Amino acid sequence: MLVRFLNHHLRPYRGPLVLLVVLQLVQTAATLLLPTLNAQIIDNGVLLGDAGYIWGTGLTMLGVAAVQILTASGAMLLSSRMSAGLGRDLRDKVFRKVMSLSAREVDQIGAPSLITRTVNDVQQVQSIVLTTADVAVSASIMCVGGVALALVQDVPVSTILIALVVVVIVGLTLMLKRLSPFYEAMQNHLDRINHLLREQITGVRVIRAFVRDPHERGRFDATNRDLYGTTLRVGRIMATLPVMVMTVMNVLTVAIIWFSGHRIDDGGMQLGALLALLSYVTLIIVAIIMAMLVFTEAPRAAVSAVRVNEVLQAESSVAEPRRPITEMATRGHLELRGATFGYPGAEKPVLRDIDLVARPGETVAILGSTGSGKSTLLSLALRLYDVTGGEVRINGVDIRDLDPLALHRVVGYVPQKAHLFSGTIASNLRYGKEDADDEELWRALEIAQAAEFVRPLGLDAPITQGGSNVSGGQRQRLAIARTLVRRPEIYLLDDCFSALDLRTEARLRAALDRELADATILLVTQRISTVEAASRVIVLEDGQVVGSGTHAELIGTNQTYREIALSQPAGGSVR
Numbered sequence: 001m002l003v004r005f006l007n008h009h010l011r012p013y014r015g016p017l018v019l020l021v022v023l024q025l026v027q028t029a030a031t032l033l034l035p036t037l038n039a040q041i042i043d044n045g046v047l048l049g050d051a052g053y054i055w056g057t058g059l060t061m062l063g064v065a066a067v068q069i070l071t072a073s074g075a076m077l078l079s080s081r082m083s084a085g086l087g088r089d090l091r092d093k094v095f096r097k098v099m100s101l102s103a104r105e106v107d108q109i110g111a112p113s114l115i116t117r118t119v120n121d122v123q124q125v126q127s128i129v130l131t132t133a134d135v136a137v138s139a140s141i142m143c144v145g146g147v148a149l150a151l152v153q154d155v156p157v158s159t160i161l162i163a164l165v166v167v168v169i170v171g172l173t174l175m176l177k178r179l180s181p182f183y184e185a186m187q188n189h190l191d192r193i194n195h196l197l198r199e200q201i202t203g204v205r206v207i208r209a210f211v212r213d214p215h216e217r218g219r220f221d222a223t224n225r226d227l228y229g230t231t232l233r234v235g236r237i238m239a240t241l242p243v244m245v246m247t248v249m250n251v252l253t254v255a256i257i258w259f260s261g262h263r264i265d266d267g268g269m270q271l272g273a274l275l276a277l278l279s280y281v282t283l284i285i286v287a288i289i290m291a292m293l294v295f296t297e298a299p300r301a302a303v304s305a306v307r308v309n310e311v312l313q314a315e316s317s318v319a320e321p322r323r324p325i326t327e328m329a330t331r332g333h334l335e336l337r338g339a340t341f342g343y344p345g346a347e348k349p350v351l352r353d354i355d356l357v358a359r360p361g362e363t364v365a366i367l368g369s370t371g372s373g374k375s376t377l378l379s380l381a382l383r384l385y386d387v388t389g390g391e392v393r394i395n396g397v398d399i400r401d402l403d404p405l406a407l408h409r410v411v412g413y414v415p416q417k418a419h420l421f422s423g424t425i426a427s428n429l430r431y432g433k434e435d436a437d438d439e440e441l442w443r444a445l446e447i448a449q450a451a452e453f454v455r456p457l458g459l460d461a462p463i464t465q466g467g468s469n470v471s472g473g474q475r476q477r478l479a480i481a482r483t484l485v486r487r488p489e490i491y492l493l494d495d496c497f498s499a500l501d502l503r504t505e506a507r508l509r510a511a512l513d514r515e516l517a518d519a520t521i522l523l524v525t526q527r528i529s530t531v532e533a534a535s536r537v538i539v540l541e542d543g544q545v546v547g548s549g550t551h552a553e554l555i556g557t558n559q560t561y562r563e564i565a566l567s568q569p570a571g572g573s574v575r
């Protein structure tokens, strides 16, 4: 899997990869040549007292060493550029993919896991590429070349070397197979820690208010301990590696000295060859130890590659249309026809057979108890999810055939939980229309009843992540203003007056009445006061429409509506 994954994603780096192998080849060849040259100096220079030979070969050795140094540093430069580039590409691909996924897939994989995959898993893959390029390539060449040159020195003694190298490689392979499940568990524990941290940091006020710190600490400790335990088990297996390699190395050295001693006695081998063989043993064992670094990382990187690949292969259930429609004949027309929708894994649909029409100049209010499916209905009109039955039409076009950009130009959305981005008030307001001038921003702020609190701060006042440095009501008004700046045809307002006091809400609704007289508004709410003057109210109960009409019509005829109305104090009007 890892090899296939890298083969695919390293495609743009084929050129540098070939150059890297060439550099490593030259570098390793230079390293391997040095003991042979050394052996020749001893046998032909030192033992025969030939100073000229010693000088000549010595200078050659210096040249070879210079080549070795230059090629080694060139290869290292290339490998770090290549691995950093791959990391950047993968993060980019994962990010783009996540952005293209529908809410369904994001829910399925989970936001914390998506973050771990984009950051940590990509880092694991990047790191294996770096160590492979730096170490494994030269280590493999070193092993093969070292064995070949040892064979040139002496065939019988080299067979001992080959036998023991095979033992080390088989041992390593068996060990790494055992490690793989632990690495998978480690990444899952990391996901879990990420998930807990997110939950605990964002919910810190609730944790304090309920004095649940010890409980939360316990949950975190348990997961942290799991990760520690798994890491320790990996460490225990890894600790046996040096034992195995060092034992083999020592056995090998003793065996070579023993056999070579006999062969030198018999006159079948020279002293220089023995020294060269010992150098090759050291080089090969060092290469194996270096390769071990890669091997120990490989199973973890393989697990990470699978996790990254899962995201890259995920298909959005909200598919882009083959022939996206960008031009629409009408404006501000939203219609749901027999719309039915069920969340994945849920037993029954959340929305069933919903019929609804909203036209320009109309405010259609959707009223219903909590969990009746109001927000889900807006999600369908935004195409966060696709209907499982029926259809949603915008300006007469099935939403599934609409170009996503055209859809988002037509439809504006204010979520139930206002979310702002880190930056300034102005950068948040320009989120949907980058070229909006200050006048447009102030206009939107006036309508959203936010100008009063923004004026003393200024448009460049900082906003922290999520908008945590402004109050809930201020956040809601900024979110409304952000949508107003875009001036879409259809407004989907999801219970976005809930954090406002009734007086501010009434002023805001009056301003909306004036300013958005031609717009289409779909307004989710639980407050009767908000829906009283709506063109039409759709009453939802348990995912079904149980009433439709004006406030005056429904209050007399609809049991559910009357019950909700009677449970609340009377309020102002929408239009």
Ligand SMILES: Nc1ncnc2c1ncn2[C@@H]1O[C@H](COP(=O)(O)OP(=O)(O)OP(=O)(O)O)[C@@H](O)[C@H]1O
Binding pocket: 107, 343, 344, 346, 350, 368, 369, 370, 371, 372, 373, 374, 375, 376, 377, 416, 526
């Ligand atoms: N992402 C989701 N995955 C699975 N089920 C969900 C999801 N979101 C909502 N639901 C379920 O769908 C039902 C309708 O939820 P929805 O948020 O649409 O209700 P709502 O009427 O907007 O409620 P509220 O007024 O409390 O905001 C609920 O029973 C809820 O449990």
